[in-house]
Amino acid sequence: MEADKATKKFEKEMKSGTASLVLLSILAKAEEPLYGYLIARRLETETGGEPLIKQGALYPVLRSLEGSSLLSSEVEASTSGPPRRYYRITRQGRETLVAWKGIWDSIRNFVEVSLEGVGDE
Amino acid sequence: MEADKATKKFEKEMKSGTASLVLLSILAKAEEPLYGYLIARRLETETGGEPLIKQGALYPVLRSLEGSSLLSSEVEASTSGPPRRYYRITRQGRETLVAWKGIWDSIRNFVEVSLEGVGDE
Numbered sequence: 660m661e662a663d664k665a666t667k668k669f670e671k672e673m674k675s676g677t678a679s680l681v682l683l684s685i686l687a688k689a690e691e692p693l694y695g696y697l698i699a700r701r702l703e704t705e706t707g708g709e710p711l712i713k714q715g716a717l718y719p720v721l722r723s724l725e726g727s728s729l730l731s732s733e734v735e736a737s738t739s740g741p742p743r744r745y746y747r748i749t750r751q752g753r754e755t756l757v758a759w760k761g762i763w764d765s766i767r768n769f770v771e772v773s774l775e776g777v778g779d780e
Numbered sequence: 781m782e783a784d785k786a787t788k789k790f791e792k793e794m795k796s797g798t799a800s801l802v803l804l805s806i807l808a809k810a811e812e813p814l815y816g817y818l819i820a821r822r823l824e825t826e827t828g829g830e831p832l833i834k835q836g837a838l839y840p841v842l843r844s845l846e847g848s849s850l851l852s853s854e855v856e857a858s859t860s861g862p863p864r865r866y867y868r869i870t871r872q873g874r875e876t877l878v879a880w881k882g883i884w885d886s887i888r889n890f891v892e893v894s895l896e897g898v899g900d901e
Contacts, residue, residue, distance in 0.1 A: 662876045665848035676793030681894040711890045727786035755783045769832045773802040
């Protein structure tokens, strides 16, 4: 495998792990259930620009989080298009988010310490 | 999938992505080639305690980085045991590390912004 492929793999792994964490956070802070497009909008607003998760990539992650009982969803008719699936975080989702935040914090610190001094020569 | 399994998956994905970044950083800062045990020791020293990558988990990552030409290695006889495989970072590895650090920085910022306010209620 060449370096370019290794970089694509690295980026994919990093995004895959963090996408679930980010979506769970967005839904933990939402005051009402959100459907895909609204979640995509919040990702853009929060990060002030191009989000790291494209809208199309949201849906498999949302379904997977629902499959793990961290989110629940309901389909509602829309007056302006096809029915929409609204997602909300479950109680278990909130508990899991606390655990994931802990895991994230220790991995982030570990990486930051390792990166200290890199590229300073 | 239950929440526990989702948490194991999350942790595994996060560690898998970051392990390559951390090992590349360690070898970028090393003043001489290092073999597995020495790398494991540096991980412990740097992070001041239990490292997030166990020694046994290092080897597949090192081999994969070498397969991508980011590291090179050489086997040397040891007076005190079996031969040791010494790893050093390649020029391509240094260039790749700069790219990965950029990817890490933007993903870290994205996650940090998303986590802001979570658990504050």
